[in-house]
Amino acid sequence: MLSLGPDWQRDLSASPYRLRFELNAGGPYVTMFTGSYDRARALARAALPGDQVTAVVAAYHSPKREFGAKWRGWTKGTAFEILENMGVPTEPVINTWSGYWWDGLEDDEPWVHRAIRLTWDQADILLWNQCAHDMGVTPHAPVFSKLVDLERAVSVHAYDDRGMDITALSRATISDLYGQYDAWLLDYDRPRMSSALQE
Numbered sequence: 001m002l003s004l005g006p007d008w009q010r011d012l013s014a015s016p017y018r019l020r021f022e023l024n025a026g027g028p029y030v031t032m033f034t035g036s037y038d039r040a041r042a043l044a045r046a047a048l049p050g051d052q053v054t055a056v057v058a059a060y061h062s063p064k065r066e067f068g069a070k071w072r073g074w075t076k077g078t079a080f081e082i083l084e085n086m087g088v089p090t091e092p093v094i095n096t097w098s099g100y101w102w103d104g105l106e107d108d109e110p111w112v113h114r115a116i117r118l119t120w121d122q123a124d125i126l127l128w129n130q131c132a133h134d135m136g137v138t139p140h141a142p143v144f145s146k147l148v149d150l151e152r153a154v155s156v157h158a159y160d161d162r163g164m165d166i167t168a169l170s171r172a173t174i175s176d177l178y179g180q181y182d183a184w185l186l187d188y189d190r191p192r193m194s195s196a197l198q199e
Contacts, residue, residue: 002150002169004056004115006099011169012155016196018167019177020186023131023158033135036161039184040127044156045120046177047166048149053123057083057090058101058111060142074142080114083141086129088122090114101144115148123147130158171197 002008021043023036044053059079060066069075074082080090094117098110118126126145133140147156153169163186168174178185178197185193 002148002153002155004054004095004150006097006113008056009155012153012167015167015169016192017169017171017174018165018196019174019181019193020189021164021166021181021184022186023163023184024161029135033131033137033161036131036158037128040131040158040164041124043164043166043177043181043184044123044127044147044158046180047154047156047174048147050149051120053118053120054094054115054148054150055118055123055126055145056113056115056148057088057126057143057145058099058113059083061109061111063142066142072138072140072142079142080112083129083143086125086139086141088118088125088141090116092116127158131161133160135161
């Protein structure tokens with residue numbers, strides 16, 4: 001069971017039960033994006049069965065100051081408001097807190113995090129947003145997100161169009177994914193995954 005707050009990722013970060021998948025299989029630019037998005041949606045649904053999903057969304061603190069903010073449409077509203085215009089409401093919240101998305105950024109301004117419950121249609125928009133981060137695809141909101149199953153302690157993180165990490169506190173929770181989606185696993189990380197998932 002995961003509890004949502006500033007340290008919600010601590011146990012997951014230490015877990016050896018992490019599957020790393022390749023999302024972008026190459027090809028023309030549009031195919032790279034659509035292929036990444038299709039894989040991300042398939043993997044997320046396989047990892048997080050159920051009609052609803054919990055998401056943790058962290059907002060850029062000053063989207064108007066980001067490079068390309070005008071082109072991206074980030075000059076009006078907060079990051080959460082921009083995301084809501086894409087179709088993902090971030091209120092009401094399950095919980096909210098300030099903190100850092102990545103370790104080692106303690107000198108930066110903390111980001112606002114919101115944990116929310118979503119339909120899969122809304123979660124798909126977050127996956128789109130994650131896959132679009134480095135590709136110049138719009139619309140695109142200035143947030144980062146992870147999808148979570150709190151009871152089963154599973155986190156799904158499409159970090160951009162290149163890849164997705166699925167992490168659990170229990171090997172049994174994600175062991176079926178290891179075999180079912182073998183062709184999409186990142187080759188360079190196979191030895192570690194094999195050691196952890198085939199104990």
